[in-house]
Amino acid sequence: MMVEISPSILSADFARLADDVAIIADVADWVHIDVMDNHFVPNLTIGLPVVEALLKHSALPLDCHLMIEDPDRWAPRYAEVGAGGVTIHAEAAKAPIRTLREIRSAGARAGLAINPATPVEPYEDLLGEIDMLLLMTVEPGFGGQRFLDVVLPKVRRARELIKGRDLSVRLQVDGGVGAETIERCAEAGADVFVAGNAVYGADDPAEAVRALRADAER
Ligand code: DX5
Numbered sequence: 001m002m003v004e005i006s007p008s009i010l011s012a013d014f015a016r017l018a019d020d021v022a023i024i025a026d027v028a029d030w031v032h033i034d035v036m037d038n039h040f041v042p043n044l045t046i047g048l049p050v051v052e053a054l055l056k057h058s059a060l061p062l063d064c065h066l067m068i069e070d071p072d073r074w075a076p077r078y079a080e081v082g083a084g085g086v087t088i089h090a091e092a093a094k095a096p097i098r099t100l101r102e103i104r105s106a107g108a109r110a111g112l113a114i115n116p117a118t119p120v121e122p123y124e125d126l127l128g129e130i131d132m133l134l135l136m137t138v139e140p141g142f143g144g145q146r147f148l149d150v151v152l153p154k155v156r157r158a159r160e161l162i163k164g165r166d167l168s169v170r171l172q173v174d175g176g177v178g179a180e181t182i183e184r185c186a187e188a189g190a191d192v193f194v195a196g197n198a199v200y201g202a203d204d205p206a207e208a209v210r211a212l213r214a215d216a217e218r
């Protein structure tokens with residue numbers, strides 16, 4: 001399984017986003033963008049205009065994680081402007097199948113995210129509609145939180161469900177992923193790793209990405 005690393009700019013310098021994206025451009029696979037609306041989560045970050053601006057400065061595809069209340073309305077827009085991937089939360093989407101199909105038909109990777117306490121089984125039949133399943137390993141809203149080990153059995157079950165259906169759905173983990181936790185995530189079946197603090201909190205973010213990849217491939 002090819003490992004993908006998606007550094008989260010939530011831990012970057014918001015006043016120097018283009019520079020902070022450039023420093024990981026040669027070593028990462030995606031740039032993870034945490035869109036928060038202060039309703040679905042208690043934090044407010046960036047939205048469509050900043051994503052559009054960043055697209056012009058990023059050599060890597062943008063992996064947009066929408067932590068917003070009305071993803072059905074907004075997700076297709078992110079795909080249309082050129083995001084490489086758009087992930088919506090199952091807890092927020094009112095018409096997830098329609099929205100996921102719209103993301104795909106706009107040419108982006110369609111992702112479905114679930115919070116730590118949301119079971120994966122109710123979404124089993126949606127696996128054929130998505131390119132990536134995102135399992136949150138912290139409660140969404142903030143970077144730098146502690147990894148929730150309690151999610152690991154769900155990572156394992158999700159990988160089994162994907163295998164059982166012979167699908168090529170990517171399995172992403174997001175939250176508290178770093179040197180101490182990435183191997184356990186990989187061993188449980190994750191193959192796309194978001195890391196904010198572990199990358200942008202490091203003295204050398206590019207080296208941190210290389211080290212994470214090596215750990216995940218172990
Ligand atoms: C949390 C965000 C994450 C966050 C991860 O709500 O979805 O992408 O940036 O940050 P770390 O890796 O610092 O936990």
Ligand code: ZN
Nearest residue numbers: 034065174194
């Ligand atoms: Zn995220």
